[in-house]
Amino acid sequence: MLTLSPLELEAIWLSLKVASFSVLLCFPLGLATAWLLARCDFVGKSVLNGFVHLPLVVPPVVIGYLLLVSFGRNGIIGHWLWQTFGVSIAFSWKGAAVAASIMAFPLMVRAIRLSIESIDQGLEDAARTLGAPRRWVFLTITLPLIMPGMLTGIILAFARSLGEFGATITFVSNIPGETRTLPLALYSMIQLPDGEAGAMRLVVIAIILALAALVASEALSRRVARRLGR
Amino acid sequence: MNETVSMSIDIKRRLGDFSLDVMFSSDGGLTAFFGRSGSGKTSLVNLIAGLDTPDTGTIEVNGMTLFSAQRGINIPIEKRRLGYVYQDSRLFPHLNVRQNLNYGARFAPPVKSRHDFDDIVRLLGLVPLLNRQPSTLSGGEKQRVAIGRALLAQPRLLLMDEPLASVDARHKEEILSFIENLRDQLAIPIVYVSHAMEEVIRLADTLVILNNGTAVASGRVEDLMSRLDLRPLTGRYEAGAVLNATLKGHDDTYHLSELEFSNKSLWVPRLNVGIGAALRVRVRARDVSLGLVRPEKTSLLNIFEGTVMEIAESQGAQVEILINIGVPLMVRITRKSLVELNLKVGAAVFAMIKAAAIDRHSMGIAAQKKREL
Numbered sequence: 001m002l003t004l005s006p007l008e009l010e011a012i013w014l015s016l017k018v019a020s021f022s023v024l025l026c027f028p029l030g031l032a033t034a035w036l037l038a039r040c041d042f043v044g045k046s047v048l049n050g051f052v053h054l055p056l057v058v059p060p061v062v063i064g065y066l067l068l069v070s071f072g073r074n075g076i077i078g079h080w081l082w083q084t085f086g087v088s089i090a091f092s093w094k095g096a097a098v099a100a101s102i103m104a105f106p107l108m109v110r111a112i113r114l115s116i117e118s119i120d121q122g123l124e125d126a127a128r129t130l131g132a133p134r135r136w137v138f139l140t141i142t143l144p145l146i147m148p149g150m151l152t153g154i155i156l157a158f159a160r161s162l163g164e165f166g167a168t169i170t171f172v173s174n175i176p177g178e179t180r181t182l183p184l185a186l187y188s189m190i191q192l193p194d195g196e197a198g199a200m201r202l203v204v205i206a207i208i209l210a211l212a213a214l215v216a217s218e219a220l221s222r223r224v225a226r227r228l229g230r
Numbered sequence: 231m232n233e234t235v236s237m238s239i240d241i242k243r244r245l246g247d248f249s250l251d252v253m254f255s256s257d258g259g260l261t262a263f264f265g266r267s268g269s270g271k272t273s274l275v276n277l278i279a280g281l282d283t284p285d286t287g288t289i290e291v292n293g294m295t296l297f298s299a300q301r302g303i304n305i306p307i308e309k310r311r312l313g314y315v316y317q318d319s320r321l322f323p324h325l326n327v328r329q330n331l332n333y334g335a336r337f338a339p340p341v342k343s344r345h346d347f348d349d350i351v352r353l354l355g356l357v358p359l360l361n362r363q364p365s366t367l368s369g370g371e372k373q374r375v376a377i378g379r380a381l382l383a384q385p386r387l388l389l390m391d392e393p394l395a396s397v398d399a400r401h402k403e404e405i406l407s408f409i410e411n412l413r414d415q416l417a418i419p420i421v422y423v424s425h426a427m428e429e430v431i432r433l434a435d436t437l438v439i440l441n442n443g444t445a446v447a448s449g450r451v452e453d454l455m456s457r458l459d460l461r462p463l464t465g466r467y468e469a470g471a472v473l474n475a476t477l478k479g480h481d482d483t484y485h486l487s488e489l490e491f492s493n494k495s496l497w498v499p500r501l502n503v504g505i506g507a508a509l510r511v512r513v514r515a516r517d518v519s520l521g522l523v524r525p526e527k528t529s530l531l532n533i534f535e536g537t538v539m540e541i542a543e544s545q546g547a548q549v550e551i552l553i554n555i556g557v558p559l560m561v562r563i564t565r566k567s568l569v570e571l572n573l574k575v576g577a578a579v580f581a582m583i584k585a586a587a588i589d590r591h592s593m594g595i596a597a598q599k600k601r602e603l
Contacts, residue, residue, distance in 0.1 A: 125320075
């Protein structure tokens with residue numbers, strides 16, 4: 001009933017790729033940041049917290065522009081990357097992944113931080129009185145217990161990355177086959193004089209993708225919850 | 231080898247408005263920390279376990295220094311090898327009972343284990359629970375698993391913080407006898423925190439009484455329980471002397487048992503223990519009355535001749551008196567009776583104990599003193 005055109009397939013594939021890499025990028029950093037915010041006390045904690053949440057409150061175009069300024073070939077970081085590694089992420093799908101990952105970062109951190117804060121630290125103490133060193137306690141007690149929070153973070157970040165528009169179009173533009181993800185393709189379609197039908201197809205695809213991700217995450221978290229004996 | 235377990239603690243710790251300043255030493259068997267809630271019992275156990283650090287002082291267990299501010303020693307929690315049984319059991323929710331029990335095994339010393347998995351599981355009656363998740367267990371079952379988990383980590387010492395707090399009355403008895411078993415069969419030294427005097431009397435060899443963050447008194451249970459000055463702390467209602475007795479025989483006609491202590495007989499309702507068993511009996515002060523002459527034609531089975539050792543002055547309706555009947559016995563009478571009988575220290579009296587007042591809850595199997603091996 002729905003046969004996908006090569007252009008649509010390309011946009012779907014690109015969206016999934018960008019979103020996956022975005023999650024890969026922001027998960028480890030998000031976990032570390034969440035841990036820092038949940039468990040450590042240090043000077044400038046509220047500054048860090050504010051910084052992490054910036055992408056939630058600032059217009060995405062601002063983030064995109066800042067990325068362009070710093071990661072563009074002439075930007076400070078972009079110039080250095082180009083000089084040392086010969087890579088540039090501006091105007092490529094990698095840049096799209098970075099933009100999406102920054103936009104998704106606060107969601108990832110919030111979800112994981114909440115679940116770290118909700119663990120009974122007494123369980124970690126109990127593990128240590130049984131002779132387990134800190135690292136082992138983290139691996140065998142803390143990580144499994146925050147699994148639901150990590151899953152939520154990953155799903156939220158993935159969904160946010162799939163839908164990323166403003167920062168992406170500002171930073172890496174709208175290049176077919178390179179940075180034209182589903183939302184950007186939809187945007188282009190709307191610009192066309194007779195694009196309504198095509199736009200509607202993309203809308204349906206976007207909804208299906210989102211629902212599929214949601215259903216998968218529900219099933220997954222139910223399994224995890226069962227394992228946690230809740 | 232000598233299995234004597236000694237513990238010597240001398241620490242100070244400020245916790246907000248509360249300050250803990252405890253000094254005591256104890257040797258052998260089960261040491262109970264007794265006190266009201268807020269007296270610092272749990273804080274003290276946390277310091278021993280290493281979950282908190284004293285500001286100054288030393289903590290020694292079995293000759294091993296766990297903490298010494300002076301010498302800069304602070305052994306990390308996981309190296310102390312003290313089994314901790316928490317009030318709220320703290321089972322790992324994502325692991326089943328078997329995995330919970332085995333959690334500490336990988337870190338236990340590689341020596342042939344003193345407490346073998348099968349033995350512990352059998353002793354604690356955990357066999358039918360092994361594949362269950364903690365969330366499906368009752369409070370009593372959780373606590374038994376928690377005890378097993380702590381034991382299987384081969385601890386030097388078992389710390390139990392009010393392990394019966396979340397256990398319903400029906401299972402309390404069950405767990406109390408498990409703990410007696412641990413103390414006697416496995417000969418594992420235990421620190422037992424409680425605010426319930428009957429648990430303490432039943433289980434403890436050594437008692438440390440805590441009040442407002444200080445150790446007010448420490449010593450053998452029998453000695454402390456017969457001190458009139460500690461009465462306000464041990465609880466007026468519960469106050470009473472503790473006698474060490476052995477079971478001499480049963481009278482099946484009247485369903486009574488005869489206990490013997492310092493060549494005297496104490497008759498109590500029939501007990502379900504074997505002849506020769508060493509028992510610890512608490513005789514509550516309110517269950518004893520006094521007379522100047524030996525009463526005749528009385529329903530009382532237990533009458534002992536003695537002398538007044540000490541009288542606690544009081545302005546209230548009641549006074550406590552310590553009588554020497556071979557061992558100290560605490561008696562509570564009205565001040566009116568004290569005056570009318572004209573009791574003075576040294577006076578000869580007859581102490582009468584109602585047999586029916588001594589129930590199963592006043593009784594504990596005394597720790598077997600033979601710990602040679």
